[in-house]
Amino acid sequence: MRVGIHLMRFDAVEPAALRGELGATAEAAEAAGVAWVSVMDHWFQMVAAGFPAEDPMLEAYTTLGYLAGRTETVQLGVLVTGVTYRYPGLLAKTVATLDVLSGGRATLGIGAAWYDREHAALGVPFPPLKERFERLEETLQISRQMWDPAANGPYEGTHYQLAETLCSPQPLRRPEIMVGGGGERKTLRLVAQYADACNLFAGTPDDVAHKLEVLRGHCEDVGRDPAEIRVTVLHAGDALLTGDVDGFVEEMRPFAALGVETVILRPPATSLSAWVRDAVAPAVPRVADLTA
Numbered sequence: 001m002r003v004g005i006h007l008m009r010f011d012a013v014e015p016a017a018l019r020g021e022l023g024a025t026a027e028a029a030e031a032a033g034v035a036w037v038s039v040m041d042h043w044f045q046m047v048a049a050g051f052p053a054e055d056p057m058l059e060a061y062t063t064l065g066y067l068a069g070r071t072e073t074v075q076l077g078v079l080v081t082g083v084t085y086r087y088p089g090l091l092a093k094t095v096a097t098l099d100v101l102s103g104g105r106a107t108l109g110i111g112a113a114w115y116d117r118e119h120a121a122l123g124v125p126f127p128p129l130k131e132r133f134e135r136l137e138e139t140l141q142i143s144r145q146m147w148d149p150a151a152n153g154p155y156e157g158t159h160y161q162l163a164e165t166l167c168s169p170q171p172l173r174r175p176e177i178m179v180g181g182g183g184e185r186k187t188l189r190l191v192a193q194y195a196d197a198c199n200l201f202a203g204t205p206d207d208v209a210h211k212l213e214v215l216r217g218h219c220e221d222v223g224r225d226p227a228e229i230r231v232t233v234l235h236a237g238d239a240l241l242t243g244d245v246d247g248f249v250e251e252m253r254p255f256a257a258l259g260v261e262t263v264i265l266r267p268p269a270t271s272l273s274a275w276v277r278d279a280v281a282p283a284v285p286r287v288a289d290l291t292a
Contacts, residue, residue, distance in 0.1 A: 001256040001290040003283060004036025004264035005029055005276060006079055006234060007063075009045070010056040012271050018056070022063070024273035026070040032281035033288075036232075036262055037071070038079040038109065039063050044118045053117065061094050068102035076105050079199060079234070079264065080180035082113030083132060084124060088139035089162050092146035096171045104172035108143060109199065111180040112136050112187070133186050135159050140177065140194040147174045178232070184214045192218035195229060202233035202263070205254035212258060230261050237265040240279040249286045256290035263287065 005025075013021045029037055040046075045055035060078045068076055076098065081091065091108075099106035112132040113119075119126035127135070138157040145151045146167045155162040178197040181187040191198045192215060200211050212231065219226040233255060239248040252263055267275050 001252060001260060001287045002035035002262045003033075003280060003287060004038065004075075004232070004262050005034055005280060006038045006040075006264050006266050007272060008040045008266055009051070009269070010058055012269065015056060018058070019066070021272055022066065023070045025276055026067045026074070028273050028276040028281070030071050030073055032276060033284045034074060034276065034280065036075045036077070036264060037067055038077045038107075038264065039067075041078045041081040041085060042115060042118060043122060044115070046115070047117070048115075061098065064098055064106075065101065068098060068105070071105075072103070074105065075107055075176075076102055077107030077109045077176075077178060080109035080111040080178065082115070083110060083136040083139050084113040084119065084126060088135075088142040088160055089146065089165065091139065092143040093167055095143070095175050096147065096167050096169070099171035099173070099175050100169055106171065107176040107178050107197070109178040109180055110136065110139065131159070133190075136179075137190060137194075140179075140190065143177065144174075144194070147171055176230070178230075182211045184211070188215045189218045189221075191215060191229060192224050192226075193222050197230035197232060199232045199234060199264070202235040202255060202260075205258060208233060208255060208260065209258055231259050232262040232264055233260050234264050234266065237263075237279070237283075240265070240283055241268055243279075243282075245282050245286055248283055249290070252287050253290055256287070257292055259292045 039060050041060040042057055044053040045051040045057050047053050064076050095106050095108045116126050138160050142155050145165045149170050152166045155165055176196045179191045179195040180199040182200050200208055216226045
């Protein structure tokens with residue numbers, strides 16, 4: 001099992017210090033052997049997660065571009081981009097650019113979007129859930145076409161029409177597509193049909209086992225080998241905040257047995273670089289021996 005980090009709060013330092021703090025965090029992550037670094041795709045901090053909307057929030061792809069310049073090995077992605085936030089052709093171009101400039105390390109993490117307040121606040125249309133899922137599927141199709149150098153022709157969908165899907169330069173490798181969420185009827189079907197990876201919330205091992213069983217059913221329906229899909233979970237990692245590495249390893253053992261390839265940890269209210277150095281780093285070699 002590998003370890004990733006999800007940088008979803010930026011309130012430990014003043015804005016003028018964020019550049020240095022993020023750079024130090026990225027460098028600490030690489031030194032520790034962390035495999036994945038992600039950020040959120042929000043414009044306001046998440047009230048639903050218990051934070052004030054006014055807390056600092058950085059734009060996702062600008063932040064990833066900066067992190068790409070401070071790292072050499074970690075995989076970089078958004079967990080996850082809301083499908084409503086960007087036109088899909090421009091999103092695919094943005095991720096292709098990140099892949100080129102990071103040396104082939106970009107993941108397109110994407111979902112159906114949910115934060116209606118920030119849409120209304122900044123004047124971004126927020127269609128009904130059914131339409132957002134339709135747009136999500138079309139965006140997945142467009143991204144795959146944009147990253148196929150032999151498929152520069154038009155795309156005709158219900159919600160999006162592209163006259164050309166030219167993308168030059170092409171990514172160094174086709175970016176991994178990660179669909180986030182555990183919705184059993186729609187989200188996991190899209191994972192089976194289009195994605196290289198999924199991201200689930202790590203409630204209990206039984207919860208994750210159930211989601212993976214649903215995913216296997218969708219894979220069977222579309223003729224896909226579920227082993228092709230990298231399974232990741234988002235986890236609080238509370239045991240690590242008290243230095244209980246042994247406890248964290250035992251907590252991760254049943255998830256690894258289910259085939260979870262990467263556990264992605266969320267930071268507490270502290271210096272991000274100190275959190276990676278002091279809490280996350282000791283766990284990286286310990287969970288590396290956990291396998292399905």
